[in-house]
Amino acid sequence: MAAPTHTVPAALRPAPSTVPPYRTDLDGLRGIAITLVACFHIWFGRVSGGVDVFLTLSGYFFIGSLLRHAIHSQAPHVTLRDTIDPWPRLKRLLRRLLPALFTVLLAVAALTVVVMPQTRWLNIGNELIASALYYQNWHLAFNSQDYLAASSANSPLQHIWSMSVQGQFFLGMLLIALIVTAMIRLIARVVPAAGDPRTVRVVVATGVLGLAAVSFYWAHMRMSVNQEFNYYDTLARLWEPLVGGLLAIWLPTWRVPRWIRNTLALVALGLIITCGWWIDGVASYPGPKALVPVLSTVVIIWAGATALQKPRPGHDDPQSLPAVNRALASAAPVWLGTIAYSLYLWHWPLLIFYLTWRGKNHASVVEGVALIAASLALAWLTKLYIEDPLRGGSRPKHARGTRDGHARRLGYVSVMTTVLVVATLATGVGIKLWDRHVGNIVVDTTNLDPRLYPGARALLDGAPVPALDPQPTPLMVLQDFPETSTDGYMSDFTDPAIHVGVYGDPDATRTIALIGGSHAEMWISALNTLGLRNHFRVTTYLKMGCPMSTELVPKQQGVPYPQCHDWVMRVKEKVIADKPDAVFTNSTRPRDDEPGDWVPPTYTPIFDEFIDAGIAVFGIRDTPWPKNRKGLIDTPTCLADGGTAESCGSPRALVLAPTDPAQALATTRPDFHPLDMSDGICTATLCPAIVGNVIVYKDWHHLSATYVRSLTDELGRQMALAVPWTGPPSS
Template sequence: MPASTDRREPAPAATLPAYRTDLDGLRGIAIALVACFHVWFGRVSGGVDVFLTLSGYFFIGSLVRHTIHSQSARIGFGETVNPWPRLKRLIRRLIPALYTVLVGVVVLTVLIVPQTRWLNIGRETFASALYYQNFYLAKNSQDYLAASSANSPLQHLWSMSMQGQFFVGALVVLLAVAGLIKLCGARFAPLTRPGVIRAVFACLVGAIAIASFAWAQYRLHIDQPFNYYDTRSRLWEPLVGGLFAIWMPRLRVASWLRGAATVAALLLIATCGWWIDGVAEYPGALAWVPVGATLLVIWAGQTAADAPAPAANRLLASRPAVRLGGLSYSLYLIHWPLLIFFLTWRGTDHATFLEGTGILAVSLGLAWFMKRYVEDPMRGGGRSSMAHIRWPSHPRITYTAILTVALVALSAGSAGAIRAWDRHMSTVTVDTANLDPALYPGARALLENAPVPALDPQPTPLAVADDLPMTGPDGFMSDFTVTEPVVGVYGDPQGHKTLALAGGSHAEMWIGALDAIGKANGFKIVTYLKMGCPLTSEENPTKLEGTPYPECRTWNRNVMEDLKRTRPDAVFTNSTRPNPAGPADHVPDGYVGVFDELTAAGIPVVGIRDDPWPHNDRGPIDTPECLASGGNARSCGTVRTSALHAVDPATAYADRNPLFHRLDLSDGLCTADFCPAVVGNIIVYKDYHHLSATYVRSLTRELSRQLSAALPWTGPQLG
């Protein structure tokens, strides 16, 4: 993140390091790389790592000089440890531009982005405003990849949040150390020597940097999506920059050799985005390439007061590079959301060269405007010609005061709007019948490795309870008291082949997919469905809670008679159920009795394995309630082996009965070891154990493939 900090100290000029305009130019190079790689190449450059290293160099160096000066100038203890002056400068430097962009993002989201994404962007707005966006993204394992219309316009602010956390943490810890030195120095004078103070800070900063780097390297191969955003993993980058501010090698090296070092470092910074996969490798060992190159530039340009800087560093200090560096913060904030909103407006995932050029040009213009009229005035005037405008009748009303009030009002209004929309969305049922499969792949994320953009899942947790199969609203799901079958017709009503869908709600779940397959392949689907009543030969069936269910026995007898009379070309029903006597699933004896009776009559049976019923050690999981209470795909999901055997329990029966065809879509519901509550941006379950209709539709292609293999007359699998 290209934010800089105030490097001016209340110390004698002789104690201050020379102002390094070449490092301003380096920031300009870094922001150019970040913006160009985002807009044109869809890759991660090393620019952010350059910013982090420079931030540590400036900020920690400032704190160390403050500590040394507080000893030599006899500054009191309270002033030594008081974080407010620096914190105030940070706020004035960082917050106004950030909040201006956040307000703009909220407005453009309403104007451009589909409503299904408002909720997530609103939450990211809060996360960015409160400087925890990196952990928000880490928690959601949102890969920082190429820009597309499905990316968040605030995704880039992870580095802003990480840097803000570093600033505050370093400020508190290092000022606390300064206070200890102040207290102990009163009795032990050697502690007040500049060399000793630098050694204390170097040991502390170095130890934390080593721990952070070790953590980053360890987590690299365990949970890299989280590791990429984790402040604990990233902390070593600004800290090694801080170490250079505390102590820098003083080597007598010819100017041309220093210049060659700067050129080599710039080449590494400029090219590492091509030959290092930053998403997969940073902030591990390969992050030392941009970090180490930045340190090399800092070292090469640090010359004696009477010695000329190397030519390469003087080039970095040229007016164009320095001006670009001055715009780096605003440009960083603006370029990414502008790109994302443009891609969303165009409905594309990539910008052409000309479009990218236009985006960069507009970003530069807006960055200049924001620096002149937002950043500079709020930092204390700068060059803004409006910073000190006063109205005669109101001498205390200045441009800065008006800007502050406007930002506060707009930010508060945006926050209120986000909160209102959050509440509104929690009660709105979203039409999910025609979700964009590129944004909501559902089961295709597991079955076909389809990419999953970071979006709020659909339907929403409170809406998914009403995500029902079509047979219920159509009146073809018999209630508990009915004993005579009510037959519905789906698929192609004129089809010459008939597939009978029979059973309870766990058979009914599949009607959405079957209806689409029947329509596409010209066969009819007739339904025999009853609440809580699977197709079974059991003499004493019970409801789920264990109470007797004699109506189910009567209904089953009537359905079996009707099936044998009408002789559909196949019967589609459930083949398994959770095992009440132990973990995983089994084939109930009552199911086997139905399979035997139908196949003995020459009617093929298609038995589909039941879905894994969500549960954990504490019992069943109501998926919508779990998600609405702050849970996620993992915490609301199920360990696969606790719900499903490694092999479909119906396999043995299928092997001995050629008219029985088993279907198993478990791999469309679970990974090899876990069954998440959300897959491919679609909530899997609508309650404790029923699949949502939206998720079933995402399984249509896999169901078609397996069904056509079992019953060739159902037609070729859907493409």
């Protein structure tokens, strides 16, 4: 039932102590926030702002509690040991947070084995560990995973980033607060005024305000530097709970007419509910636009708290909460608020596993309703049988008030705690064993029988394809790297060095320099063979995500990558100084927002500098990046999930222009030689995921080394037509 409109629920009435009255309306606000989070995730594919409400409320309650501890600790009867002992509060935190989290993590581990293809086990396993140890936000940040609309390709644990941020906030603030409290206590021995509650409040407020200001500046500044990382960054998020904490430290007691408080609270609630539609949270939070849900939460807290202040003559009755706060304190929002934590934990994994099981990227209205109903049921059961008993907040009704009932409750708590701990430890061990298994996979397909596994020769030469399972397997193909990666000649994203590898015939008098990023690197598996066969040397100058381009501020997955430009300029000068006979690099890229591929205008100045230096240029057309009308395709995962060469393939017209866009460059540059392997990867209409019993791609868009080797003869034929010394053309 809704709370009566003419009175305040008992839980909202002022308590005769320093502890503020329990705010049932804030439970209701939690309920609204989790509803927004779930609905926006399931139906709208947007960030709602509900997480920002959670963070603000967490800061309000937690810092308020720490402030009361700091003030109470200055009393003479409180020992220094009690002042600095973190365990009582830490124990309460662990009992409140871990049982439900570990329950969901164990369910995710089981469903991963049942529902997810093996190619995804390792990534999800690592996220299970990151989630259990509260660093999931950093794991996602460093792996550049966008928090976008749900799809079957998303991680079922991606949402735990916010739990990790809150856990880090709780632990960090707890340790800082205990240290500051102890310092104030020691100073108060010399300067008694330092222990005055007002002084303590000013000291704490100053520290919180300063830290919030630093965090807010960091969040705003990092938006233009690396927003994908910034979204998950604890320091960038810290200001949100700290704003709530500032309100707990200093809650204005202004006597404001009820109609004004009600209007402000109504506007604030409206902003919280609607901001997910008109603010792009992924691109904007936790920058200044996050002030909308954060300050709206602050207004609602203030509006209800002001009504609870002691009245002055001629002012509103303190028992009259604003209508918005009374509505939030009604039964339905409050019930949702009491299960908000478990509901947050459950709704996202259920959505992702369902989409994966059905092979869909979006849930329909009916499916979404069913998912929310299932999430509500699981959240309620988790609270009833996991959270409350293990927190110590409830026991079976039939056993209350009896010694036997107390023993039963202790037995239940002991059993459940043991099960959760043992199962979680077993899951961690299993993840590590799987990690070791995958890490120890060695892919050696150099001696595959070409009659059984013709690969590209099936398309180019019409070679027969016997009915065999493809090689490498979907799991093994993940480790099917080009030689330069396993030999250590590929600079990673943070490595500015130029690592020159030598392949082919190292004693040859002619040299081809393979230069660029990973889409140039993958051709080393064919060039190495051609060099050995036709007696030329191959030198490599390679860096992850760094094609040869004059772009001043290149980006990697939307993130500025300034180191790439510096590396390209240094490599260009080094290659010209080394004076190879030719360079081999990418000449095209797929278009981002429309079908086909093109020659970026920042590529051609590099080509021209090499040509002007007397170095011929082999421009290899980039291979198709697998996708269909639904989006990008992770080929190994698609195949491991039961897909076929056709269902996991890409329509050719979607990924390639009708002809090689780089051909036009050859008409004005005689020393530019375009190479196009597209007909060895695609039919006239489709670029299949499996060709000639060989899996074409090792991940989202890199050819497997096995498939590249099957293209060796065709690559050599095209190179020899342009530059005869690279090998005799095929007859």
